[in-house]
Amino acid sequence: MPSWLPCRRSSTRESSMRYTRLLLQTVKEDPSDAEVVSHRLMLRAGLIRQVARGIYDILPLGLRTVRKIEAIVREELDAAGCQEVSLPLLSPAELWRESGRWDAYGPELLRLVDRSGREFCVGPTHEEVMTDLVRGNVRSYRELPLNLYQVDTKFRDEIRPRFGLMRGREFLMKDGYSFHVDEEDCRREYQLMYDTYARIFTRCGLDFRAVEADTGAIGGSGSHEFQVLAESGEDLILGCDHCDYAANVEKAELAVGEPGLFESSEPSEVSTPGAGSIEDVSAMLSEPAGRFVKTLLFVADDRGVAALVRGDDQLSEAKLKRALGATELRMAEADEVKKMSGAPQGFAGPVGLEIELVVDLRLRGATGMISGANRADLHLSGIDQQRDFPVAEFHDLREAAAGDPCPRCNGGSYQAFRGIEVGQVFYLGSKYSEAMGATYLDTDGNECVMEMGTYGIGITRTMAAAIEQNHDDDGIIWPPAIAPVQVLLLPVKWKDDDTRAASEKLYEQLLAAGVEVILDDRDERAGVKFNDADLLGIPWRVTIGPRGVKQGTVELRERRSGESSDLALDSAAQHIVAAVSEALAR
């Protein structure tokens, strides 16, 4: 180092982990607009700060956790043979037009125009850009398979961001894409990624479950979500209490179930003035809800369709969308209902309806049913499915619920869980490679379309999920593997010379041993420090006070269990190093 360089600090590394040098401000009061635990605690512990709706600064301690999660993700992916790249923040509209998603994606895609009028979007995901990269670089089957990933900031202009980092507009995501010569190899990779994801979330110390999932807007034909189990989760998961089957409610299959078999007769009109809901009609006619045919009108990609389920069943829009192969699906507006059925809302029925009918499995062969008559204030009773509204195909359209029998095994039934989706793996097939011409030459020199898979992990959401699952009334309880640091040194009385000297020495020893440690060198009262320590959730706290130092001891306390033990001052560092490395090795 040139001698003219001023050097006030002996070591930057050392001083940055002194509390008084950290950009860290804890807050006693609850932020008024934080609804969920993770959001509240992240704000209170000074990990994040909101800049705009759904957009956050991540502060030093928060970023350390983010980096920990990233490191685990990178290690496991690299070990699985993936390669990291970095794709641009902006993607040109042409690529998205090639795949058809420029129009399909909707307002969630943030679009912008550069000074010369060219259109771009801020990448919400990178299938197009990655496929473009690979088609430009890969010619031969010899160069496949390929699994490329990046860890980058994504932007999705969410309709309603909420819950802090759980559902932000800007978020850090690891997104990976794999390219293969055939489906078999792609399925193999899918399984490899599935296993890799399970290892990643296990290493992060999370209680999660991999569940079958709907493929949504990305498309493709097979998918699992990795769900961190937590009360505040936005997703509803159904899992069999008997076998391994578990799925997102959007996907959860149902056993066929009994149709409604009531006494058959000729259809006849029944006057039902003003009774437009199943509940009302059922009460008015004193008939069970299960005897009705619920007729729901939708607009699917600009055509009208009627979805039919039994009156006591709940329609799953996700299942309907899949059954129709529609990219867009919405309930019909009042005027559209009138146009399709000829009646006001609540009086539609399958008999005589001239739009496409999509019928739930449970209505196959149903007899003696009641439905709307497609005229105001009128219902039709005595309807037989086969006779009165025959259809060629039936679909699983019901939304599953806790207690429904498991479709995969005998005797099991669904239990409901709440989950936070932190990762998802997709088998994509050739949707993008075909649209964008990602091809290779096989051994015979034939041009073939690549098979693709796509795999995502929400890094910042994983951090939030970890807090949802690991906290108590006093604050965060970080799993050691993703804690900002492992150890917090807490000198009870900083002004006391012996205490300070013992703390400084321990600090040096731990740093030298490679342990991540914060030294709370604030001249604060013990209570303040203890409370902040609990709030920050550092796995181990070492309390150093005049009393103990006089006896030659310090106290080591584990945040999660609250168990503490006295350590001899001169061997304390060794014990702490041992405890930390043992926990991290687990």
Next chain:
RNA sequence: CGGGGUGUGGCGCAGCCUGGUAGCGCACCUGCUUUGGGAGCAGGGGGUCGGAGGUUCAAAUCCUCUCACCCCGACCA
């Protein structure tokens, strides 16, 4: 996009109805006393009251417009 709500110092809020010198708690700075689970006293710094326009002798307060943020709904990897 529809419905509801809130903008006053870094954070949490009062003041607004009934216009008249901008307040409280936390945090921050100084000093003294305290000190093993969110101390006490004294002193201090910091706010064009989200923004623009209007009414008025006078606007945080009344009126109009606008922006931001939050909640509920539709939507969603």
